[in-house]
Every structure is written in structure tokens, then in C-alpha cells.
Amino acid sequence: MPELRKDPITGTWVIISEERKKRPKYYQIVVDKDLSIPENCPFCPGNEAMTPPETFALRPGHSPANTPGWELRVVPNKFPALRVEGSLRKSGEGFYDKMNGIGAHEVLIETPRHQHTWFDGDAQVIRNTLLAAKARVLDLNKDTRFKYIMVFKNFGPTAGATLSHSHTQLIALPVVPLRVQEEIDGARAHFELKERCIFCDIIQYESEADRRLLAENEHFIVLAPYAPRFSFELAVYPKRHNPSFESTSDGELESLSSILSETLGKVAKLLNRPDYNLIIHNAPCSNSVGEYYHWHIEFMPVLARVAGFEWGTGFYINPISPEESVQSLKAV
Amino acid sequence: MPELRKDPITGTWVIISEERKKRPKYYQIVVDKDLSIPENCPFCPGNEAMTPPETFALRPGHSPANTPGWELRVVPNKFPALRVEGSLRKSGEGFYDKMNGIGAHEVLIETPRHQHTWFDGDAQVIRNTLLAAKARVLDLNKDTRFKYIMVFKNFGPTAGATLSHSHTQLIALPVVPLRVQEEIDGARAHFELKERCIFCDIIQYESEADRRLLAENEHFIVLAPYAPRFSFELAVYPKRHNPSFESTSDGELESLSSILSETLGKVAKLLNRPDYNLIIHNAPCSNSVGEYYHWHIEFMPVLARVAGFEWGTGFYINPISPEESVQSLKAV
Numbered sequence: 312m313p314e315l316r317k318d319p320i321t322g323t324w325v326i327i328s329e330e331r332k333k334r335p336k337y338y339q340i341v342v343d344k345d346l347s348i349p350e351n352c353p354f355c356p357g358n359e360a361m362t363p364p365e366t367f368a369l370r371p372g373h374s375p376a377n378t379p380g381w382e383l384r385v386v387p388n389k390f391p392a393l394r395v396e397g398s399l400r401k402s403g404e405g406f407y408d409k410m411n412g413i414g415a416h417e418v419l420i421e422t423p424r425h426q427h428t429w430f431d432g433d434a435q436v437i438r439n440t441l442l443a444a445k446a447r448v449l450d451l452n453k454d455t456r457f458k459y460i461m462v463f464k465n466f467g468p469t470a471g472a473t474l475s476h477s478h479t480q481l482i483a484l485p486v487v488p489l490r491v492q493e494e495i496d497g498a499r500a501h502f503e504l505k506e507r508c509i510f511c512d513i514i515q516y517e518s519e520a521d522r523r524l525l526a527e528n529e530h531f532i533v534l535a536p537y538a539p540r541f542s543f544e545l546a547v548y549p550k551r552h553n554p555s556f557e558s559t560s561d562g563e564l565e566s567l568s569s570i571l572s573e574t575l576g577k578v579a580k581l582l583n584r585p586d587y588n589l590i591i592h593n594a595p596c597s598n599s600v601g602e603y604y605h606w607h608i609e610f611m612p613v614l615a616r617v618a619g620f621e622w623g624t625g626f627y628i629n630p631i632s633p634e635e636s637v638q639s640l641k642a643v
Numbered sequence: 644m645p646e647l648r649k650d651p652i653t654g655t656w657v658i659i660s661e662e663r664k665k666r667p668k669y670y671q672i673v674v675d676k677d678l679s680i681p682e683n684c685p686f687c688p689g690n691e692a693m694t695p696p697e698t699f700a701l702r703p704g705h706s707p708a709n710t711p712g713w714e715l716r717v718v719p720n721k722f723p724a725l726r727v728e729g730s731l732r733k734s735g736e737g738f739y740d741k742m743n744g745i746g747a748h749e750v751l752i753e754t755p756r757h758q759h760t761w762f763d764g765d766a767q768v769i770r771n772t773l774l775a776a777k778a779r780v781l782d783l784n785k786d787t788r789f790k791y792i793m794v795f796k797n798f799g800p801t802a803g804a805t806l807s808h809s810h811t812q813l814i815a816l817p818v819v820p821l822r823v824q825e826e827i828d829g830a831r832a833h834f835e836l837k838e839r840c841i842f843c844d845i846i847q848y849e850s851e852a853d854r855r856l857l858a859e860n861e862h863f864i865v866l867a868p869y870a871p872r873f874s875f876e877l878a879v880y881p882k883r884h885n886p887s888f889e890s891t892s893d894g895e896l897e898s899l900s901s902i903l904s905e906t907l908g909k910v911a912k913l914l915n916r917p918d919y920n921l922i923i924h925n926a927p928c929s930n931s932v933g934e935y936y937h938w939h940i941e942f943m944p945v946l947a948r949v950a951g952f953e954w955g956t957g958f959y960i961n962p963i964s965p966e967e968s969v970q971s972l973k974a975v
């Protein structure tokens with residue numbers, strides 16, 4: 312059973328999950344099959360038996376579950392960081408705090424096409440992924456053991472992806488993570504001072520200033536943050552004040568998929584299809600942050616390494632200003 | 644001039660330092676010389692002119708500055724993240740906060756031997772490095788523009804080192820970084836509750852429990868933290884309560900260099916000389932945390948990648964428990 316442990320000084324939670332050690336490529340584990348070949352790929356059509364049974368699928372031809380004929384499949388992670396079975400138990404060791412690793416860890420297999428990527432200009436795959444993520448978040452929200460659900464995408468080996476077939480992940484957690492809580496606390500402090508959502512303020516300021524604005528459509532805006540930790544880091548905000556990703560309408564998600572596809576097309580050309588992490592920053596499950604939190608997407612290409620200085624300080628060195636990165640992306 | 648920018652939501656500071664773009668290997672910059680060869684290495688004896696003039700050196704034969712004959716040299720970083728010249732100016736853009744990038748960024752070239760590493764069992768090189776770091780911190784502490792000095796070592800390309808010749812870095816900052824402040828706040832909360840240093844409590848508990856204790860000598864203790872973010876993450880604590888690295892006696896640093904050398908020897912054998920980050924967590928310059936902060940070293944081998952989930956949540960998944968990692972290291 313995985314275990315959640317809390318750092319007694321900083322309050323950071325860590326998942327100790329020995330299950331993950333069995334994962335291909337991790338640590339010193341070697342697999343005897345080449346997973347980059349469709350025949351061996353657990354995410355390819357025909358290989359449905361290589362994954363746990365699906366929790367959701369888009370099947371336009373109404374084919375039976377766990378057989379080919381799908382456009383998108385959601386399955387539990389075969390090497391889950393957390394386990395869905397059991398009830399939440401908190402305990403301790405000496406003056407340390409821990410709890411059992413209750414949670415869900417699912418994989419959204421975004422397309423049957425083994426070689427497809429989000430750089431390929433097909434907004435349909437992105438739209439399907441967003442719709443499936445919304446459906447899964449709505450379903451998992453019903454489970455009162457979960458306090459936070461994170462949807463994220465790792466693309467490429469240097470971004471942490473162990474399989475090349477296009478996929479997104481979802482983790483439901485029994486606690487609200489520290490970094491999310493920091494964002495919420497910062498947004499609340501601004502609201503208490505100004506009675507306005509800080510994200511709405513940023514959207515308005517950036518639209519007017521037009522120094523870091525990359526793209527805009529009916530419902531969404533893409534910009535480089537004022538203080539980006541990484542070169543070419545981008546943020547995508549819904550224009551309408553909305554704390555939670557899952558209350559985004561299907562029409563808005565359509566609009567999001569096209570602006571994401573365009574943005575990734577520019578990134579692909581300028582930075583030669585880099586590995587990247589894409590994270591949906593969402594409100595906690597019990598939505599008590601409605602007035603001041605505003606869901607958004609964080610996009611970070613992997614261009615440089617995080618080194619000792621950044622780990623120790625949480626202080627990032629970025630050699631490219633957001634103004635310059637947006638200018639280069641616009642010029643593509 | 645580099646610029647410090649503050650994220651308006653989380654309060655994280657970022658250094659935007661276009662200077663760093665010129666650094667070898669960074670982004671798309673290509674260098675025409677192979678820096679892994681001693682003739683081209685700016686840290687090798689005879690190539691002193693390839694670095695800015697030294698700020699400190701150990702020269703047993705009293706040879707002149709910036710010539711061969713040194714055992715260790717400290718020089719300003721040729722591609723500094725921050726600039727030492729000028730006075731600190733805080734300003735803004737709209738509702739954003741920034742300041743000019745005042746600070747120091749130095750490199751400790753630990754040995755004239757191009758191939759040497761801390762895995763090679765020579766405690767003398769580690770001792771020289773610690774003594775030089777202490778001398779530089781004491782000197783930079785006199786500059787009232789600096790609020791925090793961080794000493795850290797990146798070993799190997801995946802840990803962020805751009806040069807292979809053994810070196811340590813030092814950055815003096817005009818603000819206390821957020822992660823350091825979090826550690827200080829956590830330690831203060833414990834002190835207010837218990838009137839005890841939380842680090843002293845951890846040292847006592849771990850010594851008695853002996854579940855995560857790797858090594859111990861007269862002045863230092865090495866253990867795996869209860870909630871490690873990374874596999875084989877280790878922490879080194881001075882046994883004596885002491886907030887600041889620079890008030891460690893030379894005798895204690897001698898003791899530290901031997902326990903570090905032994906520990907790295909075990910890591911080298913078990914994990915095949917991995918790349919790593921080593922960070923000195925020190926009290927801020929104006930030492931107002933004396934009762935509850937306790938300086939220490941964080942050691943993190945680079946074995947897996949940090950992926951989307953960790954970035955978004957600050958929630959880490961570690962597939963190896965600290966109890967298991969200590970057991971494996973002890974068995975070497």
C-alpha cells in the first residue's frame with residue numbers, strides 16, 4: 312500500500328509508492344520489449360488487455376468496452392502512485408505524520424494513433440482529451456475521500472513520460488497539495504485587499520499592456536507570465552471567471568482545444584517539438600474558493616535542467632524574458 | 644542588467660538573466676571547443692586567464708594570484724545570474740513587483756585536477772571547498788545589500804552542471820527565497836509550540852529510532868529524511884545546534900568533509916556515481932533565527948525526472964522508502 316508522508320518542517324506531502332518501482336525504465340528496472348513499437352505498446356488498439364479495464368471511453372461505433380473501436384480510453388494507471396481501495400487512515404511515527412495512500416491515478420489514452428502528438432495540429436484529439444478529463448473529474452468529485460484532482464500531461468522522456476503514445480494523466484489526492492494551497496492563499500490575500508480575482512486582474516492588465524500576450528479567442532487567452540520560472544513558460548486562462556475546470560462548458564472546451572493546438576504549433580516550429588509538461592491548475596474538490604480562484608493551464612517546455620540553486624531556494628533563473636519569448640513565438 | 648521579478652500570486656521570485664543565455668550548452672548556443680578537454684577547460688591550471696580574476700584562493704606555495712600553483716580558486720561566474728555592481732532599486736510594472744538583479748555569483752574551483760570528483764574518496768578536496776565557502780560567506784555577509792547566501796554543488800550534466808571540472812557555486816541574493824522562508828516559518832512554528840529546535844528534535848528522534856540513520860561521527864549525522872521527495876535523498880545535520888554554516892569551526896568542517904566523503908563513496912558504489920545536487924541550507928544573513936533554525940546539507944542524486952505532477956502540486960512521488968534506501972546504502 313502506498314503511503315503519504317508529511318515533511319515535518321515545510322509541510323510538503325510525499326507519496327512513497329514502491330509500486331512505481333516496477334514501472335518500465337524507472338530506476339534500474341529494464342524491460343525486455345521495445346515499448347515504442349505499436350505491437351508492444353499497451354496504449355495501442357488491439358492491446359486493450361495490456362491495461363486495467365477502462366473507466367471511460369469514447370466509442371463512436373458503440374464497440375464493447377476493452378476492445379478496439381475507441382477514439383479515446385481512460386484506464387487506471389498500471390503502476391499507480393495511489394490506490395483507490397480502502398478508507399483514509401491518518402497515523403504517525405514518533406512526531407511525524409502519515410496516511411495511507413488513498414487516491415486514484417488514471418491514464419487518458421488520447422487517440423488510437425500511436426505516432427500522434429499535440430504538435431500535429433489536430434484540435435479534435437485535444438478536445439476529446441479535455442472532454443474526457445472533465446467527465447472523469449466530475450465522476451471522481453463524488454468520492455468524498457478526495458480533496459484535490461490534478462490533470463496533467465508529460466510529453467517526451469525528459470518531461471517524465473515513460474510511454475511515447477499520446478496520453479494525459481489524472482491523480483485524485485486525499486489532501487490539497489502545498490503549491491496549490493499557496494496559489495489559493497495568494498489569490499485570497501489579493502481578494503481580501505481588492506475584492507477582485509487576481510487572475511481576472513492579470514487577464515485585464517495583460518490584454519491592455521499587450522507585452523506578454525501570445526493569443527486570444529472567444530473564451531481563452533494565452534500569455535507568458537510576468538515572472539516565468541522557465542524559458543517559454545506559458546499560461547492559458549479562461550476569460551470568464553470560473554474557479555473549476557469541470558464547470559467549463561463543452562463549447563468553451565472546444566474553444567480551448569483550438570487555441571491550445573495553435574499555440575503548440577508555434578512552439579513546435581520555434582523550439583523543434585520540445586518535451587513539455589502541461590498542468591491544469593484547478594480548484595480543490597470542495598469548491599470553497601469560488602470568488603477568488605480561477606482555473607488555468609500551465610505549459611512548460613523542458614529546455615534546461617533544474618539545478619541545485621532552484622531546488623534549494625525555489626528561486627528560478629530564466630535566461631529569456633517573457634516579452635522576448637512571446638515576440639519569438641508570434642514571429643513564427 | 645538582470646532583473647528580479649515576483650510572481651504576483653505565489654510570491655516566488657524569478658531571476659530574468661539574459662546574460663545566462665550566452666552560457667555554453669544553454670538553449671541553442673553551440674560552442675566550437677570541447678570543454679571536457681583540459682586544454683580548453685577554464686577551470687584547469689594554466690587557463691586562469693579564461694576566468695574573471697579570483698576573489699579567494701588557497702595557494703600553499705604563495706604563487707601570485709591568477710597564475711598556476713593553487714589548490715583551490717574562487718572566481719566570479721563568467722555568466723552570472725546576478726550582478727554585484729550598483730545599488731538595489733525596487734520598482735514595478737503595473738501591479739507587478741521587480742527589482743534590479745543585485746547579487747553575487749561565484750564559482751569555487753575545488754581542485755586543479757580536471758578528472759577529480761567527490762566520489763574519489765579524497766576528503767581533502769571537500770574540506771578545502773567547505774573552508775573556502777565559509778571564507779566567502781563571511782566576506783559577502785558584510786555587504787548589507789545581501790539577504791541570503793546559498794552554496795550549492797551541481798555534479799554532472801543531468802544535475803545542471805555545464806562544466807565537468809569539479810566545482811561548487813555560491814549565489815548572494817537581495818531577498819530571502821520562498822523555500823528557505825518556508826523552512827524558517829515551519830521551524831519557528833515548532834519552536835513557538837515546543838520551545839525546541841525542530842532539527843535538534845529530528846536528530847534526537849532519528850538517532851534513537853535508527854531506521855533512517857546512515858552515518859554518524861563526532862560532529863555530524865547523515866540520514867534519509869522521513870518524507871524524502873527523491874529516491875536516495877539524504878540530509879546532513881551538525882549535531883550541535885547552530886543556525887549558520889559560517890559559524891561552523893574549522894575542526895567541525897574537517898569532520899564534515901570526512902563523513903561526506905564516506906557517504907559519497909557509498910552512493911558511488913550503489914548508484915554507479917550518479918549526477919547529484921548538494922545544497923547548503925543556511926540561515927539568512929541577518930541571523931535572527933538563532934534559536935530555531937539549524938543549518939544543514941541536502942543531497943539529491945538525479946535518478947528520475949521531475950514531471951508534470953510534481954511541478955503542479957509540489958507533491959512528490961518517490962518509489963523508494965527512506966528506510967529501504969538507507970538499508971541499501973549501509974549494505975554497500
